Amino acid sequence: MFVTALRRPPRRSSRVLAMGETHRARRRRLAALVAERDAAALLVTRLVNVRYLTGLDSSRAALLVPADGPAVLATDGRYAGMAAQVCPELPVVVDRQVAEALVKRAAEDGLGRVGFEAHDVTVEHHTALLDAAEVELAPLGRLVEELRMVKDEEEIGLLREACAVTDRAFEAVLPEIRAGVTERAVAIALERAMVDEGAEGPAFESIIASGPNGAVPHHHPGGRELQRGDLVTMDFGALYGGYHADMTRTVAIGEPAAWQRDLYDLVHRAQAAALAAALPGAETKDVDAAARDVIADAGHGEAFSHGLGHGVGLEIHEAPLMGYDKTGKLMDRVPITAEPGVYLTDRGGVRIEDTLVVRAGGPELLTTTTKDLLVL
Amino acid sequence: MFVTALRRPPRRSSRVLAMGETHRARRRRLAALVAERDAAALLVTRLVNVRYLTGLDSSRAALLVPADGPAVLATDGRYAGMAAQVCPELPVVVDRQVAEALVKRAAEDGLGRVGFEAHDVTVEHHTALLDAAEVELAPLGRLVEELRMVKDEEEIGLLREACAVTDRAFEAVLPEIRAGVTERAVAIALERAMVDEGAEGPAFESIIASGPNGAVPHHHPGGRELQRGDLVTMDFGALYGGYHADMTRTVAIGEPAAWQRDLYDLVHRAQAAALAAALPGAETKDVDAAARDVIADAGHGEAFSHGLGHGVGLEIHEAPLMGYDKTGKLMDRVPITAEPGVYLTDRGGVRIEDTLVVRAGGPELLTTTTKDLLVL
Numbered sequence: 001m002f003v004t005a006l007r008r009p010p011r012r013s014s015r016v017l018a019m020g021e022t023h024r025a026r027r028r029r030l031a032a033l034v035a036e037r038d039a040a041a042l043l044v045t046r047l048v049n050v051r052y053l054t055g056l057d058s059s060r061a062a063l064l065v066p067a068d069g070p071a072v073l074a075t076d077g078r079y080a081g082m083a084a085q086v087c088p089e090l091p092v093v094v095d096r097q098v099a100e101a102l103v104k105r106a107a108e109d110g111l112g113r114v115g116f117e118a119h120d121v122t123v124e125h126h127t128a129l130l131d132a133a134e135v136e137l138a139p140l141g142r143l144v145e146e147l148r149m150v151k152d153e154e155e156i157g158l159l160r161e162a163c164a165v166t167d168r169a170f171e172a173v174l175p176e177i178r179a180g181v182t183e184r185a186v187a188i189a190l191e192r193a194m195v196d197e198g199a200e201g202p203a204f205e206s207i208i209a210s211g212p213n214g215a216v217p218h219h220h221p222g223g224r225e226l227q228r229g230d231l232v233t234m235d236f237g238a239l240y241g242g243y244h245a246d247m248t249r250t251v252a253i254g255e256p257a258a259w260q261r262d263l264y265d266l267v268h269r270a271q272a273a274a275l276a277a278a279l280p281g282a283e284t285k286d287v288d289a290a291a292r293d294v295i296a297d298a299g300h301g302e303a304f305s306h307g308l309g310h311g312v313g314l315e316i317h318e319a320p321l322m323g324y325d326k327t328g329k330l331m332d333r334v335p336i337t338a339e340p341g342v343y344l345t346d347r348g349g350v351r352i353e354d355t356l357v358v359r360a361g362g363p364e365l366l367t368t369t370t371k372d373l374l375v376l
Numbered sequence: 377m378f379v380t381a382l383r384r385p386p387r388r389s390s391r392v393l394a395m396g397e398t399h400r401a402r403r404r405r406l407a408a409l410v411a412e413r414d415a416a417a418l419l420v421t422r423l424v425n426v427r428y429l430t431g432l433d434s435s436r437a438a439l440l441v442p443a444d445g446p447a448v449l450a451t452d453g454r455y456a457g458m459a460a461q462v463c464p465e466l467p468v469v470v471d472r473q474v475a476e477a478l479v480k481r482a483a484e485d486g487l488g489r490v491g492f493e494a495h496d497v498t499v500e501h502h503t504a505l506l507d508a509a510e511v512e513l514a515p516l517g518r519l520v521e522e523l524r525m526v527k528d529e530e531e532i533g534l535l536r537e538a539c540a541v542t543d544r545a546f547e548a549v550l551p552e553i554r555a556g557v558t559e560r561a562v563a564i565a566l567e568r569a570m571v572d573e574g575a576e577g578p579a580f581e582s583i584i585a586s587g588p589n590g591a592v593p594h595h596h597p598g599g600r601e602l603q604r605g606d607l608v609t610m611d612f613g614a615l616y617g618g619y620h621a622d623m624t625r626t627v628a629i630g631e632p633a634a635w636q637r638d639l640y641d642l643v644h645r646a647q648a649a650a651l652a653a654a655l656p657g658a659e660t661k662d663v664d665a666a667a668r669d670v671i672a673d674a675g676h677g678e679a680f681s682h683g684l685g686h687g688v689g690l691e692i693h694e695a696p697l698m699g700y701d702k703t704g705k706l707m708d709r710v711p712i713t714a715e716p717g718v719y720l721t722d723r724g725g726v727r728i729e730d731t732l733v734v735r736a737g738g739p740e741l742l743t744t745t746t747k748d749l750l751v752l
Contacts, residue, residue, distance in 0.1 A: 123492075
């Protein structure tokens with residue numbers, strides 16, 4: 001694969017929607033935060049943040065959002081046409097040095113203190129930016145990531161479809177999940193089914209963990225063949241319109257033993273407790289505790305060795321992170337995962353996960369595949 | 377997929393070799409460069425560079441390489457056991473804040489000027505490092521990337537196997553490449569075949585571009601069905617032992633038209649010219665020109681819209697970049713790609729690419745699939 005395409009056409013997503021007003025509203029909210037921090041503008045360099053604020057999905061772009069006045073986009077020649085189509089209201093500077101071009105623009109416009117994303121810009125790049133123009137660059141924290149935590153309904157719509165694709169792919173692949181099939185074959189079948197159902201691709205590397213491998217939370221699917229008597233944990237999701245679905249189901253191959261059914265029921269109850277607690281205003285650590293307490297009461301507290309879940313959106317892992325050691329409150333319209341698990345070394349494990357949206361009236365489940373134990 | 381695993385086991389590669397002496401030699405070469413730059417040590421934070429210098433493939437690790445004295449590795453608890461196995465000769469600091477732990481260590485050891493990778497460390501992280509300990513941090517450039525350009529024979533061996541897997545996968549999938557099959561299905565078949573042949577996965581997102589889509593160098597494989605009369609460009613490669621193969625072949629579905637055969641022959645001759653020019657001491661832009669001149673002489677200069685190729689190794693795109701606007705010389709044992717292409721809008725395109733190693737006696741081709749035009 002070559003690297004230096006001079007006129008590489010953009011990878012066009014069929015999901016690029018004309019959401020001009022939505023993106024304008026996001027930029028207005030950001031401009032208000034920039035003004036609060038006493039900065040004249042924010043230089044946005046994280047590509048996922050540029051996408052959030054403009055709709056442009058580019059491998060080279062940056063955005064200057066003044067506290068007061070219109071934003072300016074920079075991208076290179078490959079994406080200029082797409083930018084004109086996706087965000088026609090924005091002036092576009094066409095330059096390969098996107099961030100440098102925008103700090104020059106800021107200096108020309110007499111902007112004084114310009115915020116930048118210190119968690120994204122490397123020290124080398126920072127030096128180059130200061131060399132490019134006479135501006136003061138001030139780290140302002142993760143302003144765009146903070147905005148991104150609460151989703152607008154357009155985003156929830158895309159995430160809902162990503163989850164629907166995930167549900168349909170699971171249903172399509174169910175007949176192939178049986179003794180004798182390798183973990184890797186299940187992973188490939190799921191990923192293929194997600195694409196067939198409309199995904200741009202998998203949202204992350206699928207986890208298929210069978211039998212004793214189920215004791216490894218992040219098991220990488222390998223050549224082990226599913227066997228009668230296995231529990232099989234499948235953690236996967238579809239990418240749709242840039243949004244990441246995330247679902248885990250654990251199934252039994254053949255009639256499960258009593259301990260397996262008990263373990264499944266325990267995790268199922270723990271997950272239900274987390275869903276019931278996931279309300280606006282709840283502390284994330286309390287939602288984690290709702291599930292963790294159920295598991296700890298059954299004597300398996302040590303075996304639930306990770307946090308309850310995380311935000312999802314344009315990234316598979318976003319704010320808020322939900323664990324016993326995390327702080328923060330849930331809010332209306334924050335999509336999260338709830339994914340308790342119990343992992344028993346050399347025996348196996350169970351994890352059950354949904355993607356849901358926190359709502360005032362109780363969570364809206366986006367993944368809707370049954371959580372009854374499927375015996376295949 | 378959860379994010380905060382407390383005891384997530386490492387993803388184990390079956391290709392982790394006990395290459396202690398090789399890694400020690402790499403660290404010795406780096407230490408000499410560090411001494412030349414008047415630094416007491418280099419703090420290596422780029423994970424791919426840590427892997428190169430230690431063999432440890434971790435998602436959280438850093439390495440302190442003094443100009444004089446033994447190196448110190450830092451990683452978190454998930455990888456401590458793997459580190460002991462892969463690089464038992466290295467002292468390991470187990471800490472989640474890997475870089476912070478190593479600058480503290482440097483300060484305790486009385487190291488004065490410590491180099492760091494300014495192209496990797498963000499401004500936010502740099503501030504945290506300076507807060508963690510009293511050290512002077514100095515940007516030293518891309519020292520490890522410079523070392524990585526010339527490969528040792530262990531690396532070339534892994535790359536050779538990655539390319540052999542790629543060749544075998546292509547051969548295995550050939551019978552499935554026919555009219556009526558979608559681009560996406562070809563991509564999935566190739567990726568599955570690579571895994572079946574021993575790959576850890578694809579080295580990058582495969583490009584399958586059929587008929588008029590062949591005019592788009594980076595075409596994303598879609599739902600278009602191959603048709604009689606198409607040229608089909610397939611750009612793909614296997615990941616093996618951390619090393620990235622990269623190969624492109626263009627085939628014809630049914631008997632090609634005269635213009636298609638002419639175009640193929642042109643690109644084939646251009647690629648052969650590049651291979652002949654790829655000798656130690658050659659300027660990279662001259663190797664690019666060897667291919668570009670052939671295509672320009674046939675009147676298609678504008679239609680070869682990217683550089684000739686790039687280095688490959690632990691990353692799919694490494695130094696040296698090879699294009700008409702790039703400077704630098706080839707050296708013995710530098711693996712590169714040679715991938716000229718011609719793209720005719722609305723008609724189609726041809727690209728032919730090999731991965732090869734620059735050798736004194738002429739290039740060693742690592743991808744060996746035939747470059748005769750295959751008519752399927």
